[in-house]
Structures are given as structure tokens and as C-alpha cells.
Amino acid sequence: MLKFLRSTATLVVVVIGLVGVALVLYAWRLPPFTSSVQTTDNAYVRGQVTVISPQLNGYVAEVAVQDYQRVKVGQLLVRIDDRIYGQKLQQAKATLAAQKAALANSEQTRRSNAARIKSSEAQVDSAKAALTAAEANWERIEPLRARGVTTQKEADQARASLDQARAALSQAQAAVEIARQDLASTLVNRQSLEAAVQGAEAAVHLAEIDLQNTRIVAPQDGRLGEVGARVGQYVAAGTQLLAVVPEKIWVVANFKETQLAGMKAGQPVTFTVDALEHASLSGHIERFSPAAGSEFSVLKADNATGNFTKVAQRVPVRIAIDAGQDLAESLAPGMSVVVSVDTASKDSSKDIASTGTVHDE
Template sequence: MNKDTIKSSDEKSRKKGFKGNLRKTALISIGVVILLGAIIYPFYKHAMTHESTDDAFVESHVVAISPRVAGHVAKVLVSDNQKVKKGDIIAEIDPRDFKVALDIATARLESSTASVTEAEALVISAQQELLQKRAELTSQTAGLSKTKSEVAEARAGYSRDENDLGRIQRIAKAGAVSIQEFDHAKAQERMSRASLNSAKYSIATQSAKVRQARAVIEAAQGKLQQAYAQIDMRKAQLREAQAAVEQSKLNLSYTNVVAPCSGYITKKAIEAGNYVMAGQNILSIVNPDVWVVANFKETQIMDMRSGQDVEIEVDSYPGVVFKGHVDSIQRGTGSRFTLLPAENAVGNFIKVVQRVPVKITLDSSAHAAGYDLAPGMSVVPSVDISTEGRAKKVSVALSDKQEQ
């Protein structure tokens, strides 16, 4: 075999090996690309269908507790981070002053009750007196009527005796009547005149008595009205005393500071012997029910809807993913509701992407799973914006069912 043949054979072997290596490299490259695609695609898909932010925190109802009355603290029945139930007594304020105030209010109530009873008795007495005076007026009016009839009778008798005296005078001039009969007729006429004058005087006297009786009735009516006014005033005082008793009872009950809700004691700033004022914050109660407030960029909420699924990662529990859903989106950015909103009506305006708070609720209790979530913890929520949201799905299902 000559040198040319050997050289040609070696060259063919090198070309064949190079092609083999090239094929292997291509296959490995394709495999690597496929593997990288398989690894990267889920992350790409997640990034395209989810919106997340690290500007999110756990929130809860935090109730600031303050006493409703002032006084010295007698007992403190809770400690920091203790769990309490609604209605549990947290602290006791010295009740002695409030018991004395209740005793005083009760005594005033009893006095007011007695005053009302007295006023009612005065009303009854005034009513009876008025009835008596009206009866007297009726009697005097009847006496006046009788006197008037007597005057009419006396006037008729006087008229008769006057006429008889005139006839006897004419007959006496003719000498047909004795002097004795003439004197008798004259005396009778004088007696009738005296009786008439006496009856007229009796009318004046009886009329005065009637007027006096009417004046007495008016006085009795005024006395009755005064008695009614007195009873109204004393009943008002009674209601005021009753209100004072109720207020004293409330103040006494307020000496026991109770928990208005269930939760955990935080920021306790009260000890036995302290003097506390009404409305002074002495501690806070954190409700175990929590949610997440995530401040998304305004460019992230375009496809966000209520009911969309959310995966929540809490910094305190790495590797643990909590499930939740979007509850609501605030109607306004966070900066709009700050104490001093930004004033942009100037020439040096710089556009800043605003943040919109989104409320996210947990689907299951984290406490039931052994995880304690407290207000202020940092979380990273990831909202699945590829779905329309549970609320929309439920409404559509209900509308379809109604149409069927």
C-alpha cells in the first residue's frame, strides 16, 4: 500500500469522525434546548398568567380597648399575647365610688316617687274641692231662683194691696167705708211694700253669693291646674331620677372592662393601681381572622377580578403556599387616601406608577394548619389572572340555571 492510499484512508476516517461528533453535538444541543424549554416554559407561562408583588402585608381587625369610666385599676386579669373570648373581663376598676353614686341615685328615685304620690293626692284633693264648690254654686243658684220667685210673689202682693188701698180711698171719700177698714188697707199696703223691698234686697244678697261661689270655683280650678302642673313636674323629676339610676348602673357595670371580641391581647399598657381616664387606650385585641392587602401597580390590575385564585407566600414560613382569592379592589390608589395627598398642579410634575390596594382573603384558616399569621407580616401574593374569577363564574351559573 502506497503513501497516497494510506493518507486518503486517514482523511476519510477523520471526516467520518467529525461528522459523528457534529451529529452528537447537534443531538445534545437539541436535547438541551428541549430540556431548557421544558424547564423555562412553566415559568414563562406562570409569568404570563400571574401578577405578583412583594408590597403586601397581612391585615386583621385590631380593636383598641379603652375604659368608659375613669378610676383606679383594681385588677388586671390578662397578660400580653393572651387569647381572650368575647365577653371576658380584661380589667376591673375600683367600683366603690360608683356604688355610692348608685345608692344616691336610688334614694333620689325613692324621693321622687314619694313626691309623685304626694302630687297625685293633691290633685285628688283639688278635684274634690272643686266638686264641693260647684255644688255650693248650684245651691246658691237655686237660692237665687227661689229669691226671684219670692220677689215676684211680693210684687204681686204689693200690687194687689196697692189697688185695694186705692179703691178703699175712693169709697172712704164717699163715706161708705169705716176708718178702721181704711187704716187696715193702708197698713197692708205698707207691709206688702216692705216685703217687696226686702225681697229685692235678698236678690242682691243672693246674687253676690252666686258671684262669690263662681269666683271660688275659678280659684278651685286654678288650684287643680296647679296640682296637675305639679304632678307633671314631679313625674318629670321621677323620669330624671330613673335615668340617673340607669346611668349609675351603667357606670357601675363599666367598671368591668370586657373584651368586645375574641382575639389576642397586644400592647398592654395597664397595671393594677394605675389611674385611667375614660377613652384612654389601655391595650389592643387582634382578631384571629386575617386577610392580605397587596399594593399592586396600577398597570397590573387591568385583568384582575374578584374571585380569582391567589397563591400566597409568607416570609415567616418559607416554602409554604397558602391558597386564597381576590376579594375586592380598592376604588382609588393608596396615595389618594394619604393624610397629605400629592399636589400635582405645578410645573415640575414627575409621573410615578401608583399602587392600588387589593384585598385577598384566605380560603382556609392558617391557624387551623398550625401557622400563626399576624398583622404586618410580609407576604408575596400571586394572582392567577387567566381565570375570570369565582364570583363571575357563580353569577353566570346562576343566570343559566334561572334561564333553564
């Protein structure tokens, strides 16, 4: 009887040991319990969180939204006191008007110089005619003086008239050259004035942009995080006022490198969400990270020093959430999920390409 009991106790212990080993093998998915389904709980919902900051300094005059509110693209979020920027715009417009007036005055000066050139050219023609008459008069009187027919006084007067005509022609020609140089100076100065007008126009546009930037609007549809802006608060360029979380979300699952064999883009994925009482949703693999997560960490481990212990690295896998799931609207960035991928299943890349469910961010 004692021998039988001992045999029975030994058998029970052996059975319990085998069951324990089987449970360990099953838990770690080791042979003979290997499976093509790879699972990880190191997975989270991700989304693009856009931090909203002003581009200029000023006092907050209005906060038009509240925490966690849903907003549309272009909707007013925060307004900064715009009185100073409005006056800067008026000042820039006044400077532009003054530069345009100076340019218009330059145009009038150009026309005046062009008319002066024509007047000087007319004076040259008149001086040439007077010189021709003086030369002809001298040619008549000079022989007569030599024969004593006319007096020396008349000859002197004719010679003086000839010299005056020549001087008048030189003066008229010089006046033409001066008028041309004045016109050239006006044209050169006009280029400077045109540049000044362009600079004033740019200053007006910059002032308009600054005035528009006093109204901080939603860059896209989404929901707000906590609103940190307060009326009367002085903010500077780059101050974080609030954050907008767009509607576009996805899942990032950090699989061990030993789980990646057989995974391909397009394979179907199922995942459960902790916040939704482990409700199951579907998706598909969109793309793989180009490096393990450790390569993107701020403080990288140096395996070349000290004792080395091999640790399986994790590679982030981006998973797109299939459309048409009501529960997907309840997902929010940061939620924990458990992801399962059947590496034995064929990828549905053709279906994805035809439906357009894979998007680049």
C-alpha cells in the same frame, strides 16, 4: 492557533453577554419571558386591631388578663374602681323616688281639687235654693207692706235676706271657678312633675351605664396585644389600655399598576409566608382599592413642581384567605408574604358566592 483562541474568547464573551441579557429579561419578565403570573413581595397579613379604652375616669382596680392572651367576647379585661359610680347610681335612684313621690302628691292634690269643685257646685245649688226662697218671701211681703198689712221692719228683713241670698250665690259660683282654676294649675304642674320623673329615670339609666362601663370587656373574640393597664393607675376616658386582635385576617398585596391588567375579583391566589419557612397558602382576590396607595398617604407628592420622574404606582389588592388551611391559624397581622396571581386563570366568583367566602368588613 492564536486566531482560533481569539475567536473562542469572543464567542465566550458573546455567550456570556447573551446569558446576562436573558437573565435580565427573565428577572423583569420582559419578552420573550413574559408570564401571566404576577408576583409581589410588597404584601402583608392584615387584621382589625381594636384599641380598648375606658369611657370614664377612675383608678384601675383589677387587670384580669395578660399579654397575648386569647379572650372571648364579653370576657372581663380591666375593672375600674366602681365605688363612686355605685354611689351616683344610688343618688340617682333616690332622686327618682323623690320625683315619683312629688308626682303622687300631685295626683292626690288633683283628686282633692276635683272633690272641692263638686263641693262648691253643691254650695251653688244650695245658694240658688236659698235665693229662690228669699225671692218668694220678698214677693209676698212687698205687696203687704204697700197696703200697710206688715211692718217696715219685716219688709227690710225680707229685702236683706234676698240680698244676702244673691251674694251667697255669687260667692258660691266664684268658689267653683277658684276650684276649677286650682285643678287646672295642678294639671299643668303635673306635666312638669312627669317630665321631672322622666329626667330622673334617664339619670338612673345613665348612672347604670356608667357603673357597667367600669367593667371593660372584650368586644369580640381574639387575642390581646401588650396590656398597658396597671392596678392603681388613674385612667381617663380615651386612655389606651390594650388592644384586641380578632380572628378575622386577610392579605393586602400592593401590586404595581402595570401588573393589574387581567386581575379580577375571585381569581385564585397563592402566597408564601416568610415566618412559616415560606410555606404556601391559597386564597382569592376579594376586592381592589378605589385608589392608589399614594392617594391615601399623609404627605402626597406634588408632581406639578420641579422635574417629573414617572414612578409606577401601587394599588392595594385585598385577598381573602381560603378556609380549611391549618397553617392559616399561625398567621398574624403584620407578617410579610409573597403573593402570586395568575391573571390568565378564570375567576371563581360563582364558587365564592355559593360558599360565602367573600365577606364585607
